[in-house]
Amino acid sequence: MIADLYHQLGGYLHAVFVLNLDVVVLVGLIGQLLFTARFLVQWIASERAGRSVVPVSFWFLSIGGGLILLGYALYRKDPVFILGQSLGTLIYVRNLMLISRERRERSDA
Template identity: 65%
Template structure:
């Protein structure tokens, strides 16, 4: 059973197995952000990106970045690394706007 699983995953031991588990978990977190966005948009009746989307982007992106560094995949490292900058910046802008005195009047429910 163990050998079949390792063959299927193209890995050689338990250490790599746990890295694959981390990678898959990261991918699930990253992909779930679209489900969250879809549900929020359906509830709002319009296209809408909730704050949770950006938090899931950071969590999934950071875990995928970690996995990419382990795998030493420069394409994956650059893609996830640059994405993290965008996700963090969006959260900074959202939180900065929320602190504005007049923000409550124009900010939709998150």
């Protein structure tokens, strides 16, 4: 019984991660890696500062990963993924706009 479950699970994982692998999936994985890297960047920056910080690179990785994942979602015609990545990308761009405005105001003062 357990051996059958392991065999079925192994077959499923093989189908998902090996048989489904194509250029589109690789592009999606690259987008997901960029998106995940943003958390590593934020964690490292926070550890260095000794407090929670969100570096500008976090937002650029968010935009890069988000746009690649949005393209992947559009190609796959996944409405849930499309809506999530569309809204997220707008939020990331807006955060960069706010950061830019704040920096200009500080340099003018």
